[in-house]
Amino acid sequence: MKGAVVSEGGGVVAELTRPTPAGDILGALVALFGDLHETARTSGRDVVGAGVATPGMLDEQRGIVQYASNLDWRDVPLLDILRGELRLPVAVGHDVRAAGLAERTFGAARGSDDFVLVPIGTGVAAALVTAGGTITGATGAAGEFGHIPVIPGGEPCTCGQRGCLEVYMSGAGVARRYREAGGEPLSTRRIVARLGEDPLADRVWGEAVEVLAHGLTTLTLLLDPRVIVLGGGVSHAGDALFGPLERAVSAGLAWRDRPAIVRSGLGGDAGRAGAGLLAFGAAR
Amino acid sequence: MKGAVVSEGGGVVAELTRPTPAGDILGALVALFGDLHETARTSGRDVVGAGVATPGMLDEQRGIVQYASNLDWRDVPLLDILRGELRLPVAVGHDVRAAGLAERTFGAARGSDDFVLVPIGTGVAAALVTAGGTITGATGAAGEFGHIPVIPGGEPCTCGQRGCLEVYMSGAGVARRYREAGGEPLSTRRIVARLGEDPLADRVWGEAVEVLAHGLTTLTLLLDPRVIVLGGGVSHAGDALFGPLERAVSAGLAWRDRPAIVRSGLGGDAGRAGAGLLAFGAAR
Known part of the structure; x- marks a missing residue:
């Protein structure tokens, strides 16, 4: 607390x-x-x-x-x-x-009417902010970005479904997939530190970035945000995250520019x- | 006009x-x-x-x-x-x-603060309505539900991407896929009329419903609508659409009930x- x-x-x-x-x-x-x-x-x-x-x-x-x-x-x-x-x-x-309210008031989305905040920690969530305010949904359950289905029939999620976004891209997901593919038990931060030297780290992280790009492409097509703010521990991955993610989101959007993708100003x-x-x- | x-x-x-x-x-x-x-x-x-x-x-x-x-x-x-x-x-x-405004005022979503209207005709779009109003997005491009990526690396779309929802589930998409799989050149309405007697119709339509369910599951997890209103020509498919669609959306939602899925009141x-x-x- x-x-x-x-x-x-x-x-x-x-x-x-x-x-x-x-x-x-x-x-x-x-x-x-x-x-x-x-x-x-x-x-x-x-x-x-x-x-x-x-x-x-x-x-x-x-x-x-x-x-x-x-x-x-x-x-x-x-x-x-x-x-x-x-x-x-x-x-x-x-x-x-x-x-999301804090990012809009003090942080990376200051003054923006249309943005999403995606915290990527152990799991993944989202604050969806539009000109009409933050979307809460009919039952208060809006923003379950970590559980949108990304890979049909994919790997099982703790939520009971398969192929959810956070199965592949989250602090817990990357570490689990690296370990289950034969890697040492390492934190996602340490797996990211091995990129370029460890082919298994490259593969698991590359798949994670692809899945996140897929999810952010979907968010962009539905909500058309001006800015995508990434938060949570995984957002500290720096160029290993933002470079390939920006390229993949751009590649996934045919007729429109991608929104800016930035790191949370408030962490x-x-x-x-x-x-x-x-x-x-x-x-x- | x-x-x-x-x-x-x-x-x-x-x-x-x-x-x-x-x-x-x-x-x-x-x-x-x-x-x-x-x-x-x-x-x-x-x-x-x-x-x-x-x-x-x-x-x-x-x-x-x-x-x-x-x-x-x-x-x-x-x-x-x-x-x-x-x-x-x-x-x-x-x-x-x-x-969407009309459905909220006169139609199937009367008085509802949180709903989506998904017209399924030649292509597929969406009006996303929340307590704060209809989402327009930062550049006026919100609601491109027909082009969210559903099947990674899937069939090509006219938009230049692959695996978009409307490639599989739309008036044009179902007819094209039926024809390309060796079927006669029939309208989607006539393909639906053959369900239960024509295994190719069953397969193409079944895949279309699965893809739509996948997309509506994503919409539900992100926006948490109270009602999903289906419009457009394909929404006239009746039980062939609503029965399997409701089952598939329920199956795709682990810990929450699905929203009601109804046909447009205004067409x-x-x-x-x-x-x-x-x-x-x-x-x-």
Whole structure:
């Protein structure tokens, strides 16, 4: 759990990071907010609101987490709980969509009406931002970019389907495929470091980039974003990622230019910065 | 070119349909509007505005058609031209997105905030409607559902790519694939009529439905629509389409229910009904 006291301009006044407990996550969350509030008060700050960005399927209007597998939450009325505990204006948002809001406000997509943020970490997600706002979908489940089917009948995914994008292109996916093809058990970062010297690393990474390009081509044809922002650990791969990815997306688009593809300006702090923006929104 | 005098409730007062001329399309369009206006006047109607729904890539705000291959238009300032000629409030919209507006107002997606309209005719397109409005994209090119890559390295498309959705599932695509696999030159409608008696028809149609299901699964994971509305000639295939399609989309979604899949309530009139709605919007 990453928390911070942030100023309205996005500046971080203080940070607190704690492991998510196995048991009482809500209690730990309330305690984290309490400590952040205390930190703000002792530094003479006026706390106007609290924001939280959570994974899972979310009813953002009512602030209910319908399902978050990693937290083992089902139908948790997070907004009402936090309002009761914190006695502050509270906003509850989706972690990836909140990160998209932060990229639009402070980051790599500043001022852009049409962009997608694709965080590529252990798994893959997306915040889809259009002129009308961030797409949440009818049930709060929009943006499942990691699970779009890319290879028909492809390798199995933990979600129960086959050929999902994140099976091939994600921190977990690249490492697994490298290992299963006979490679050493290495992190994706270390596999990328071997490119050009290790043919297996070249092959697994090349396939990952092709699959990501396929997915981003689909996103571009459907949503026509001005900018594609890549975040998450895998976005640090630098030229090994951006060069071949840009060429493959261009090659996949017949009659139109490709959008700019850039790295997140906020990195791992985007979700937290987005939670701060939600808090100031709630306080208004 | 399909024109109509419509009342604010969507009722059609009079219709005029003319072939799109090879030459002066703009002149023919202005003449069609003039005749519609005259028709309205003689029936005692007060004309408050004019709306046009056009194919192509469109800057809807400025009413400029950037590119429409079928009309051979590039950077045509349609809004300004029609305003000058018609001396009425004018609105210019994209044909598929205008059809989506009509489905939302009068048709199968009435009152729905999150839905997609997928017209499947000679080619395939989509209107993507979210709580924030219809997605137009950064360059007006959103919704190119017919050209999302579905089969990596698949059959060539007229767009210059391979494996696009409409190569397999469209009026033109099904007929071409049936013929190229040794079948008679039949329309897609007649191929569908042979299902259950003609193994080649079964195979080509089955593959088309699988490809459409793949595309709609991707759309669902990205946009999370409440309803998928199918339009165009192919949507008249009835149970041969909807039964297997619903099963395949459900099978492609691991942890979530599929959206409802329904046939357009307006059919081929949706674009014209949408143009009427745009006209009343311009008059406000």
